[in-house]
Amino acid sequence: MRLLSTLCGLASLVTLSTSTIFQNGQERETHFIDTRVAPITANSTGWKTYGPNATELAYKGRWDSKHVSWWAAPGLKFGFEGQNVAITFGNLTSQGVLVAYRLGGLDWHMSNVTAGATHQFVSPSTPGLNLTQPWQFPLTFELRVTNWAYGVQIAAVHLSTSSKLIKIPPYSKTIEFIGDSLTSGYSATYEAFSGFGYNIGAGFGNVEFSITAYPGICLHDADCWGNPRGQEYQWHRTPDTSPRAYQIWGAADPPKWDFAAHPPADIVIINIGTNDNNTANGAEPPVTRDQYLRSYLDFIPEVHAVYPKAQIVLMSLWNGFSAVGNSFVQTGAYTDEVYAVYKAFESDGYVHYFNSTGILQHNDIGPQWHPTDVGHVKIASHVMQYIRLKFGWEFAATGPEVQHETLYWNDEVRY
Template sequence: MRLRTMLTAVLLTLGVLAVPAPALAAGEPTDTNIEYEGRWSGAYVPQWAGAYLRVGFTGTSVALKQRGTIDFWYSIDGGAYTKATNVSGTVNLTPVRLAVGQHSLLVSYRIVAGSYTGDAVFQGLTLDAGANTYKLPKPAKGVEFVGDSITAGYTATNMALSAYPWIIGENLGVSHTQIALSGACLRELTAAQSTRGIRCYGLENRYTKTGFQDGAADWNFGRYQPAVVVVNIGTNDSGHGVNSADFRTGYTNLLRIVREKNPNARILALRIFKGSWAAETRQSVLDRQAAGDTKVTYVDSTGWWDGATMSGDGTHPNDYGHRVLAGKLQPFVSAALAS
């Protein structure tokens, strides 16, 4: 026995025998059964709005391990979304135990931006003793929505989860994410360049980044490739004094960047719901088509918006408004997915 042990040690030292990799604990952030949808940093922090994780698990309970205080929403077995507010540590998601069997979990964090300073570091799940995770079926296609507070779900009950992109994605059974930020512009503006005297984060420059923050790392577009990208941006540029020529230049450039990073995607350039920049948006699409991009389309949203019933402030959709807009836009997204 001693001779065998010594021989094994020698072979391991020489690299003749491979050391098996330790099994990853079920529910740890590195668990390959957990699907991270949207843009997440390497530290398991969701970026932008509408990123989420989903996983299957066995047993009768599940808890989320959270480093610091945060708001998030979760759904178990496809049920209604429950909001957890200002929670940290080990957060029990099943105060009433589930039936024994297989279950599914979806978790989406509130985006950490503006005045909100939560700690969105996912540190894993706690399951019953002997329980395991399993991989849920992954949708064959995905849709990415690019925009500002309207796309992010600002003022909606469940924010990103109540917004038109999330509704469309869930209705169509596809992966979906919102590369969106409240207050975002198309053009990147310093305080000196803005007529409001405040800076504006520009998606033209930041679309290629993992997050919106200054110094954010470049996103690895090999992580996922959406079948459709919907662009809905420009509401804030008007208030910051962007002129027509600059907007058209920036929009054409954004469409070029989206195409470069997603070579096979259908791109839908949406007339923003209140109608600003309609001519410039349409012309940018024509410019890209003239440059040889045959998979970019202008979507005319004329007649979709009624601020009196669809918004509490005249600009940001309420829950009803998001449902109406989702119903209007969904056929265009569905057709793009099928083409």
């Protein structure tokens, strides 16, 4: 069972449904584990319970004061002793949302979790639990929400009675991604968990990252594809523009994100404007080129004010491919405007331009007009190499799985 989001175009009008994963129009074999167990209470034997505000718990991405996750691929990570880990999810958890979880650097597992239920993710039979070498202690547990529209609420974390939580120090470098459906992995196999934003952040292996991206959202503060506000407003807020955000926090004044309470970004990667550029986005009146350019010129100083030491990378936009003659040609969106924003700040030294032209080919775009899983991998690989060469960041992911279930191979050597 997999929880999918259904959009009209790129609208954020989400309907909750469960379905299989379809790969190139055919059902894909999945291995989702039923992790639900009986409720764990204060009277349950064999368990020690920690509240969601335990200092040893590290929340990745944006979470609110109710311990509800927002935006794309938010996570939870902690160290622990013992052989059992279970989590009780609060009633504000999206029903049946698909989460990825893993022990240490082993491969990810998937499970649909339920609002108000307890799910056990680690038990004495968990592969690899007893294989840890002395230099690999403490054991670490990590959970990621795969979707961009749904989320979880952490109500409690449970360990074996004689065990304890251990705080894992954060990595020293941080990346923030600001974007829309392209960055958040819309229509990729595991959505945000398969998107290039996640692939870049997790691909380095030694950086913290946050993906402030949501499908259909514009940069300009307009109602686009059902998103009531644009990123120039919403980026400053804790929740995203999903329907559940307005159910939980209302539309009037969602809580602001406390940037000062979190480590500042060292690099900010911005890929946004495709929705501003689409006249079918529902914005009334439509977003004009001048409005988009002005919003971008205003947005960069806002990001710089929040992260005065950050390097800001503007990605050029791709807008699909068109058949021309007997081949295909990549079409861009706001090509001149994005480059003009870069040139406006070039002399300041903290704004950079990443030209994405030529990375994707027409078969890297899926039927929903977004990158395939391979397309996301290609984008992530090029951006990672750009960061490595431009800013001197070295790769450190030397084994742990990044993108789940992309082990495609051929064992037929004769045709």
